Amino acid sequence: MKSFSTLKSIALAFSLLACISCNQQTKNAETEAKAPKTEADPDTIPLNSANVKEVLTAYAQKHPDSIAVISTRHGDIKVRLYKDTPLHRANFVRLTKSGFYSQGEFYRVVKGFAIQGGDSDNRTMIQTVYKVPQELNRKYIHKKGALAMARYGDDQNPDKESSSHNFYIVQGRKLDLDEIRAWEEKHGIKYSPQEIKLYQTIGGVPSLDNEYTVFGEVIEGMDVIDKIANEPVDASNWPRNAVPHTIKVQ
Incomplete structure (x- = not known):
């Protein structure tokens, strides 16, 4: 699953004020020495590859x-x-609170697989370019309703870092035991009886396990996933009728 985004970098302008007299310079130096240091606000710092982990933490x-x-x-x-x-x-919370996600839509819909959102051709808000370090966790699988982040493939992204903003929600399908065992062997994992039951009863996409970071799950509105997945799409899996989304945290 690839992340499709068109991002622009933000240019920052700085100005430097010159002191007029030696007395002013001395006074300013004393003031600066006494002033307490303030930490940068993680709510507003533009993210980049160098600071993303520290700021998000x-x-x-x-x-x-x-x-x-x-x-x-x-x-x-x-x-x-x-x-x-x-x-x-x-x-996810940071982008939501900034209003970024309220300019997005479900722009990639693959019935029986997943619905992908976060981006839009009509977006006016921009952000810096960065990737989120992977947080692969064996205890989270791609069951129906799993919330995960898209990313570029291993050839471009061997560290499996996530997209800055493109997320997806799994619809998937129900699997039989032989299919589940095949994915166990391919990924070198062992599903618990509870996980096997989930894939057999509600379904999911085990091919994505240990490949993409799952960071949440649907607790209400599973039927909405199915409705969006049933949207008619074009050859690029883009819904013919836009499915915009707004997101708020509670």
Whole structure:
């Protein structure tokens, strides 16, 4: 699954004021020496490859939000964000609170697989270019309703880092035991009886396990996923009738 985004970098302008007299310079130096140092606000710092982990870690501590509501013309999808994937949770909450996700839509819909959102051709808000470090966690599988982040493939992205903003929700399908065992062998994992039951009863996409970071799950509105997945799409899996979304945290 690839992340499709068109991002622009933000240019910052700085100005330098010159002191007029030696007395002013001395006074300013004394004032600066006494002034307490302030930490940068993780709410507003532009993210980049160098600071993304540090900033999102600080943001996660400041914003413990764990419930978000994705609203669409088909209804609402309520998701729970996992505490033990703090970078992805913080990134999702940060983009939500900034209003970035309220300019997105479900732009890639593959019935029996997943619905992907976060981006839009009509977006006016921009952000810096960055990727979120992967937080692969064996205990989270791609069952129906799993919330995960898209990313570029291993050839371009061997560290499996996530997209800055493109997320997806699994629809999937029900699997039989032989299919599940085949994915166990391919990925070198062993599903628990509970996980096998989930894949057999509600379905999912085990081919994505241990490949993409799952950081939450749907707790209400599973029927909305099915409605969006049933949207007619073009050859690029883009819905013929736009499915915009707005997101708020609770």
